[in-house]
Amino acid sequence: MRIRLAVGAVIGAAVLGTVAFVQGTQQTDPEAAESTAASSSSPREQPIAFVHDVHAGQYAMDCQYCHFSAERSVDAGIPPVETCMGCHRVVLGSTETAQAEIAKVAEHYNAGRAIEWVRIYKVSDHVRFPHLRHVQADVDCTVCHGQVQEMGVITEVEQDLAMGWCVSCHRDPQYNARVECSVCHY
Numbered sequence: 001m002r003i004r005l006a007v008g009a010v011i012g013a014a015v016l017g018t019v020a021f022v023q024g025t026q027q028t029d030p031e032a033a034e035s036t037a038a039s040s041s042s043p044r045e046q047p048i049a050f051v052h053d054v055h056a057g058q059y060a061m062d063c064q065y066c067h068f069s070a071e072r073s074v075d076a077g078i079p080p081v082e083t084c085m086g087c088h089r090v091v092l093g094s095t096e097t098a099q100a101e102i103a104k105v106a107e108h109y110n111a112g113r114a115i116e117w118v119r120i121y122k123v124s125d126h127v128r129f130p131h132l133r134h135v136q137a138d139v140d141c142t143v144c145h146g147q148v149q150e151m152g153v154i155t156e157v158e159q160d161l162a163m164g165w166c167v168s169c170h171r172d173p174q175y176n177a178r179v180e181c182s183v184c185h186y
Ligand code: HEC
Pocket: 046, 050, 052, 055, 056, 061, 062, 063, 064, 065, 066, 067, 078, 079, 117, 118, 119, 120, 121, 122, 141, 142, 145, 148, 149, 153, 154
């Protein structure tokens, strides 16, 4: 108990410093403040041009058909290549680009190689973010990730994953979720 309190005091002192720092930079350069978040907004390239608008938009696939861990685990998860091949054994693509990208999916599958997707949304290791609690409370994916069903290749975060954003929603009377430091911090 004493150790936890001591840790809390250290974190408390640190957050005061961070808040002062962020406020200070925001006045002069909002982009510099943004880059203090774990997820930078610089575009990142994916090994295969997977497009959400075709799958979740045009073909109206449910998010959780692929991100099936979201309702029962901390991580939403990225589906294994087997999930893709369920369709792409027969769906070979109607355009040249689609065919070339889908061929890469099959290559990975045939070689028994996982697709090394580049991670976009990520909070620091000292922060706990359980997807299941949010899904169970009916917070829609779009609240935090934007209109994914209209997006092509996801290369950047829609939402800065800053502490103030988490806490202000937790404080919202509509949700009334807990805000003690230890709820989110290890
Ligand atoms: C056909 C399977 C499939 C469906 C359906 C699908 N996704 Fe994805 N999703 C993926 C794959 C594969 C990736 C990894 C490649 C990428 O980042 O685009 C991904 C990545 C993501 C990411 C970024 C992950 C990261 O690295 O931070 C988010 C957010 C996301 N999906 C949300 C959604 C939402 C919301 C829906 C429903 C509107 C949805 N997805 C529907 C397969 C799918």
